[in-house]
Amino acid sequence: MTRGIRAILRRKLSSATGPMEVEVDLQVGAGERLALFGPSGSGKSSVLRMVAGLLRPDEGHVEVDGVVWFDSAARLDLPPHRRRPGMVFQDHALFPHRTAFQNILDGVQGPGDRAKRAREFLDVFELSGVGDHPPTRLSGGQKQRVALARTLASDPGILLLDEPFSALDASLRGRVIEETAMHLDRERKATILVSHDMGEVWRLADRVLRLEQGQVVALGPPDSVFAGGTSTPRLRIPATVLALRESEGFVVVTASAAGTVVRAVISVEEARTLLPGTSVLLAAKAFETMVLPLD
């Protein structure tokens, strides 16, 4: 029996730019975290929904921990509630008529003291103070925690995270990603993370599958996929360029990385491909900071 996720999927979709065929063959080992990375409309979420059973592939095979979830040839298609795929939705999809505590309770599986289990999750996710709040009274970060706690409470075999941080303010994001990383490290389930944010992928994923127009264009560890395999033991931090200022033949780059603002001086040549908003990699070079464009 192979542990983890094995998915071979093919499906025609109509995208904003016309018909598109999603064709993916992926494998996620037990405890491994794979990121599906790509621009919006590249088919990332569709792949996730096909694994979850929310979207039917035209053809393919999905197997999790040796159990076949979908097989077009065998006409086998388990419904989502039989797969229990550990899905965390982009908009959190909290039940609006239930409190934070009840949302988590709705996830708790099996016999035994379900309320006790739910309270434990509430504690671990530092939500005890807002347990009786409805989702409308929770902050973005709290909603995200409730969503993750609810999913983990359902004790899924795998985790499928669909852009779980995109609904959050930039100011909150870094912290929530760190918290999530901590919870995911504790659980260590085979996980597929859909994202178009490099920082998020870098922090959370062991491997990246880069998707464009429904097709796999790259697969490997984050630094080889994003930085062209020029990996070194040096410190490297993914960052986003905030501003560029030219002064006396040099360019001062201001970039934000993991909640801090970093300033680096680079040559005009090096700065040519950069614009505010460009994703870059900051690396330590002797006593200076190097700025390497990503993509």
Add this chain to the structure above:
Amino acid sequence: MDWQPLFLSLRLAVVSTVLLLVLGIPLARWIGLSVAWPSRVVRALVQIPMVLPPTVVGFYLLVVLSPGSPFGQFLDRVVGVRLLFTFPGLVVASVLTGLPFLVSNAVAGFQSLPPNVREASLCLGRGPWITFWRVEAPLAFPSILAGTILAFLHTLGEFGVVLMIGGKLPGRTRTVSIQLYDMVEQMEFGAAHGLALLLAALAFSGTLAVFALQRGGRK
């Protein structure tokens, strides 16, 4: 004053509303969540009695249910029910004419479910049935209740269809709106005023409740 027609109307409205809920909610859910064309055709069919003159609906029911028609014969010989000029007949007609009021509201309720909550429930391992009771029905409840109130009030006041297929047999098919008509014909204006005011007050308070529910549902 003769209270029998009012009680008959109330009994009719209660029985029809219960049947409407049993029939209308699954129908509304299917129409609300289906994207296929048959659901649109069914929705149009359900909606027709709302825009047709009640006498037209009554006339077709008369044709279909009469003992001379194949369906009427089937009901009479196989099932053993007669629907013309009987209370069960009024119930069938009321369900038909009340359905659009319930269904149009309930469909709106099911369609306004936040995206993904249904899928989130399924992904937590709760099957479609539990998901319906725990997520869909509670969230659509204000709309379902609003539709139920409207259907109830409509049945209470239905006149045309009831007259066409029920006649006005005292104690069996003579409902309160027909009683009012009779009062006016016999120039008992005092009694007519009282009865009309009662029905208007019921309709007003019911409609008020519906608007309150719709506000609450949007918050």
